[in-house]
Amino acid sequence: MSATDPLFDAEPDDHADADGLLAGLNDEQLHAVTTDALPLAIKAGAGSGKTRVLTRRIAWRSLTGRNDPRRVLALTFTRKAASQLRSQLRVLGLRDQVAAGTFHSVAYAQLRTYWRERDQREPDLLNRKFGFITPLLPRDRRSTDVLDVVSEIEWAKARRIPPEAYAGRAEALGRTPPMAPSTIGRIYRGYEDLKAEKRMVDFDDLLDHCARALRGDRAFGDAQRWRFRHLYVDEF
Structure with missing residues (x-):
């Protein structure tokens, strides 16, 4: 890792008041922020302050x-x-030290590093x-079904169901x-083949490719x- 990487050059804000970060938290939030339990999952409803507790x-x-x-x-x-996370962390005294982003943007950044370090051509x-x-x-x-077919392929890719297994799993x-599951499977296979032919990846591929590289x-x-x-996930 480069010694000039700004992510590693920054230092914590010496003037930040750690105790002040606990102000305004209720007992449950205070416990969630300060417990040393690892790993930790926080389960709460919408609007209960999960992102606030996370930051x-x-x-x-x-x-x-x-x-x-x-x-x-x-x-x-x-x-x-992700933008809100970064903004809140800066307000809390961490400036730009913490890497924060979406699953897909972080996976893409890691893949680009992986491809570059191995002199591999980056797919579009x-x-x-x-x-x-x-x-x-x-x-x-x-004209009538393309949106639904795209959604169905995205559903399958999110569950790591390959084209050949789609029909059986869908049923x-x-x-x-x-359309008939066999037809969707054929379209799905054609889509994957076309991407490979043109050396392209879609957003759904990024997570899978990154996991394989790791x-x-x-x-x-x-x-x-x-x-x-240290890994933190908001709205897992």
């Missing part, structure tokens, strides 16, 4: 020496939520699936796709685990 916990553990903020990775699902990122999937549909269904799980390349996996030793 306070990151800041409090960092400012009391329990975490090195330069080794913290905070993940969430949307860019808006496919932002919209419609242009690839629409021509694979029957002509009389292209077993009681799915009601817009598990399959020991040096890369060890480097990422060394860099990010």
